[in-house]
């Protein structure tokens with residue numbers, strides 16, 4: 300029998316193979332264009348420390364590690380480290396193992412996933428829930444499948460909808476009209492023009508980059524008047540708003556008027572996965588027709604159990620929601636008092652405007668290296684060019700000392716890089 304060749308003697312290909320064509324040049328070229336536009340992204344190498352939220356280890360490019368404070372996590376309440384959530388995950392993994400064993404079509408449902416869907420349906424006061432592998436997939440699959448199943452459906456989509464919703468609209472193949480962001484008059488105009496046609500209004504509750512909130516009840520009222528259906532993304536609101544964490548629609552008392560409520564298990568609930576909740580027939584139809592549901596492995600049972608523990612916990616406890624709002628308000632007040640250009644928001648999101656991609660990255664690098672504070676820069680295409688920013692997300696665990704340290708670090712960074720203060724930024728915007 301021939302000796303197996305030692306792995307070290309197999310040299311990996313350094314170029315894509317293909318009849319002498321330099322395919323690699325296309326990839327290098329694409330990356331160079333990104334560098335040229337100053338929007339090549341670098342991700343910090345971070346390891347969160349369970350029980351010490353928002354502290355994490357940062358591994359520098361040279362391999363050395365140091366402790367940092369994270370100020371940009373979307374695990375808004377730190378539920379990813381909550382003892383009940385971690386216990387549900389570890390106990391279920393010990394009992395059921397790690398993977399789900401396949402797609403639900405092939406391997407069936409796992410009981411924790413069925414329980415999670417019931418929990419989510421109850422959270423939003425709907426007949427049924429359907430869980431996907433992420434919030435992105437739930438939007439992409441949910442919107443496209445729902446719209447495809449409605450004859451001659453016209454989709455009315457808010458101008459600032461998330462990429463996952465835009466992809467859902469695109470994949471539906473249906474005609475669409477985009478209404479100006481949160482503009483009820485424009486939406487009504489489009490509904491009048493669509494008279495007699497089936498229409499689906501897709502929108503978010505909390506818009507995550509500007510931190511503003513949709514008039515959910517008023518949009519539902521228009522939908523009712525003109526016979527349209529509503530699909531609401533509550534990704535940045537579930538767990539965080541409403542008496543039981545059902546989101547803005549629950550807070551505003553209009554959950555029953557929204558046809559489809561979509562959410563994530565990855566942000567307020569601190570785990571991973573996404574879902575829709577709606578009528579039993581709608582969820583069953585999406586389950587039966589959405590390729591992104593049918594042809595991918597289900598969420599693992601341990602994750603489903605952890606997510607359910609998080610949802611259940613936040614249904615009964617408002618302490619985290621209250622502390623979250625309080626610390627976000629205190630952070631905004633401290634940064635505003637220091638003259639930093641904080642975009643005013645009604646929510647937990649604290650955008651500090653920079654207005655230039657390179658400076659935004661320089662500010663983030665400086666904060667990390669000099670102050671051990673991690674805030675990922677937000678550049679185009681996540682936000683329009685010229686509105687680059689640091690997006691700060693205070694949690695219940697960002698206490699007064701951390702807020703003071705953040706404020707001092709930002710002021711020092713603004714001084715060092717000569718970044719525009721609030722007066723200059725907002726005066727320019729008003730011109």
Ligand code: PLP
Nearest residue numbers: 433434435461463507534563565
């Ligand atoms: N919807 C909105 C509005 C989002 O901002 C995001 C992600 O940030 C998603 C959906 C996707 O959710 P997930 O991260 O669970 O894929």
